[in-house]
Amino acid sequence: MGCCLKTSAKLLLLTTVLTVLLLPTNLFADQPVVEHIDVKGNLRIQKQVILENIRQVPGRALSEKTVDHDVLRLFGLGYFDSVEVDERPSGTGVDLIYRVVERPLIKDITFKGNSEIDTKKLRDVLTFKPRGFLDKAAVSVSIDKIVDLYKEKGYYNVHVTYEVQPVSAGAVDVAIKVKEGEVARIGAIDFIGNRAFSDGELRSNMESSTPDILSFITGSGKFNEAELDRDVTRLAMFYMNHGYLNIKIEQPHIFLDPDGKKIDIVINIEEGHRYRISSIDIQGDLLFPKDVLMKKIHSRTGEWFDRSKLMKDIFRLTDIYTNNGYAFANVNPETSVNDQNRTVSVQFQISKGLLTYIKRISISGNTKTRDKVIRRQMKIHEGELYKEDEIKVSKELIYSTGFFDNVDISASKGSSEDDIENMNLNVKVKEGHGGMAMLGGGYSSYQQFFVTAQIQLQNLAGLGTQLNLMAQVGGITQQYSLSYSDPYFLDTNWSMSASIYNMSNIYPGYTTNDNGGSLELGYWLIDRLRVFASYGYDNAYFSGISSAYSYLLQNGITSAVTLGLVQDTRNNPIYTTKGDLLSGSAEFAGGPLDGSFTFIKFDASASRYFPLPLHTVLMLNGRIGYGFVPGNGFLPFTSRYFLGGINSVRGYNYRTIGPEMPALSTNVDPLAAATQLLYGGNKMIATTVEYVFPLIKAAKIDGVLFFDTGNAYAENQGFFASPLQMGYGAGIRWYTPIAPFRFEWGFPLNPRPTDQPNVFEFSIGTFY
Numbered sequence: 001m002g003c004c005l006k007t008s009a010k011l012l013l014l015t016t017v018l019t020v021l022l023l024p025t026n027l028f029a030d031q032p033v034v035e036h037i038d039v040k041g042n043l044r045i046q047k048q049v050i051l052e053n054i055r056q057v058p059g060r061a062l063s064e065k066t067v068d069h070d071v072l073r074l075f076g077l078g079y080f081d082s083v084e085v086d087e088r089p090s091g092t093g094v095d096l097i098y099r100v101v102e103r104p105l106i107k108d109i110t111f112k113g114n115s116e117i118d119t120k121k122l123r124d125v126l127t128f129k130p131r132g133f134l135d136k137a138a139v140s141v142s143i144d145k146i147v148d149l150y151k152e153k154g155y156y157n158v159h160v161t162y163e164v165q166p167v168s169a170g171a172v173d174v175a176i177k178v179k180e181g182e183v184a185r186i187g188a189i190d191f192i193g194n195r196a197f198s199d200g201e202l203r204s205n206m207e208s209s210t211p212d213i214l215s216f217i218t219g220s221g222k223f224n225e226a227e228l229d230r231d232v233t234r235l236a237m238f239y240m241n242h243g244y245l246n247i248k249i250e251q252p253h254i255f256l257d258p259d260g261k262k263i264d265i266v267i268n269i270e271e272g273h274r275y276r277i278s279s280i281d282i283q284g285d286l287l288f289p290k291d292v293l294m295k296k297i298h299s300r301t302g303e304w305f306d307r308s309k310l311m312k313d314i315f316r317l318t319d320i321y322t323n324n325g326y327a328f329a330n331v332n333p334e335t336s337v338n339d340q341n342r343t344v345s346v347q348f349q350i351s352k353g354l355l356t357y358i359k360r361i362s363i364s365g366n367t368k369t370r371d372k373v374i375r376r377q378m379k380i381h382e383g384e385l386y387k388e389d390e391i392k393v394s395k396e397l398i399y400s401t402g403f404f405d406n407v408d409i410s411a412s413k414g415s416s417e418d419d420i421e422n423m424n425l426n427v428k429v430k431e432g433h434g435g436m437a438m439l440g441g442g443y444s445s446y447q448q449f450f451v452t453a454q455i456q457l458q459n460l461a462g463l464g465t466q467l468n469l470m471a472q473v474g475g476i477t478q479q480y481s482l483s484y485s486d487p488y489f490l491d492t493n494w495s496m497s498a499s500i501y502n503m504s505n506i507y508p509g510y511t512t513n514d515n516g517g518s519l520e521l522g523y524w525l526i527d528r529l530r531v532f533a534s535y536g537y538d539n540a541y542f543s544g545i546s547s548a549y550s551y552l553l554q555n556g557i558t559s560a561v562t563l564g565l566v567q568d569t570r571n572n573p574i575y576t577t578k579g580d581l582l583s584g585s586a587e588f589a590g591g592p593l594d595g596s597f598t599f600i601k602f603d604a605s606a607s608r609y610f611p612l613p614l615h616t617v618l619m620l621n622g623r624i625g626y627g628f629v630p631g632n633g634f635l636p637f638t639s640r641y642f643l644g645g646i647n648s649v650r651g652y653n654y655r656t657i658g659p660e661m662p663a664l665s666t667n668v669d670p671l672a673a674a675t676q677l678l679y680g681g682n683k684m685i686a687t688t689v690e691y692v693f694p695l696i697k698a699a700k701i702d703g704v705l706f707f708d709t710g711n712a713y714a715e716n717q718g719f720f721a722s723p724l725q726m727g728y729g730a731g732i733r734w735y736t737p738i739a740p741f742r743f744e745w746g747f748p749l750n751p752r753p754t755d756q757p758n759v760f761e762f763s764i765g766t767f768y
Contacts, residue, residue, distance in 0.1 A: 157181030556596025640680030651727025686710030
């Protein structure tokens, strides 16, 4: 009986399920069945693309929720401004028609009115692009980004709008219009909570500042939000460099005037306590004895904690390891703070890692210069241990050639990221102007009017050699020269240079005429130190001689050998910011070399460049020379020393400083009036102090302040027999791709009766 009941129940359940499945599909539905779906309004977007994004399908009951999701999905494609769905009765069901309105295609985007921010930078923040569909929401977002970009630069009055301009069926141009307004100036910078340092001390550690009298040149006083954010970090570092480990600086409060032209800044500071260093120790992989490593640490126990000094200690310790082949050495300073005693202990934990070797050195960016010109300046080579200091020196040596505007040496791991025992070096250079062809003219106090034609190839055929052809014709001078130099002759450590010339100069009382040439061979002893020997031949004769000079001026040939050395550690021979230039030479003329004159001359020069804050440079230069003729003779006129002019003592005319003596204007009449005769010295000394500072950094235009001293003395005088003539002044230097230009105004500090109150001079070419 029970079995029959169970069987009957199963049959009833099966019958019920089959009945439900066989009923019409719309028996339990409130919505009609969708018979057909169509798309209208699409022009560029294919119908199939739209249908693939519609989830409502024919043969099923209409679902309003599904259709709503379909509309949202089609909007999400970004192709349409509107999507509507129409229902039309069809038999026992309905047809659905999806009507779309396509967005126009953007053909071009233009900017008008922007001058402070480059168009490219504005394009970079756009969230819509040409050849895309116009999305007004994306355009609005882009407008906000442009406004933010201007506000970061202090333009709080900026207004940015846009216009859509139809250009063809379904295509438009978008014009973005910018009204920049005026940049907001900083009215005041105030601090709240600072006790250890005054407002003035804190302001001096910020780039943001109030306007000053030079703001029209320097741009100071402009509000820059990004710069202000960096100032918060600078202030925090300043406090930490003075022992305030718990310094807290809030985001600055900005108060904008209603006209948007002035901003006041208020910065809240919570200084906390000041901490001293209680102990210093070094642990870990000690490459050298601890006492040797401790000497590299400049922080001292008992001093106030100084974060900047601590970072330098880390760099010094790291350099020891990276200069001994441990490229991945890590120096980690672990600090333990005692708040009760207000002290901090420092322990340097060193992990040296594995020895690393140079696997491969690649060179890129040299479109003209041969690889060998760059490689011969490298002090580190493939297969050698990685040494950081040799990489730095290599970079400086490559840059010092003067052939490149930029040099960068980057390191990467060997064959894979896991290969820490091998490093690859990539030397990337940016070629400079390897030569010039110049035709110009001008006027100077010495040369008067002149015309110059010059062809200079500083990197001939990319081989690092130099060829220079020059012709200059002026009111009082004519010069023609041809020179060639190869710093690594035949790819050896030998250098070679040769030159020929012909020149004449008109001076008061006489005219010089010289022609000759020279040949020089040198050898690189060590980095940047070269010894040389040269032979020079000069045939000099005088014309237009006044009677006062007749007994001094002797025509003749100078045949001389010069031995010398040059050490040049300047970082760049033209735009020098650091390094030294030292030279010394001894010239021997006549004797076994024949010629008309016999003499010996010694010359020495030393220059040092000191990089200073704010991208400024201090240069000190000293020069000394001494010449004599065996047997107490008179040094030939063409080899005597004359000072004055743009390359010696400025503020005095060219060749006007030196010994002078009275002489008759004629040797016919003994009663004729006497004149002062400048006849030059057999010895001289001169010094120069210059302070160079940027005026327009991007254009490489610098200002210079200078102070010069010097004098020349005759055979019967000792050094400093008469006072040094002193001059001071200022000038402008423009480092163009063609050549450096100098414009300088000099004023004599202790003028003589015949000196002018000031002298303006300019020149084209190298400085010293």
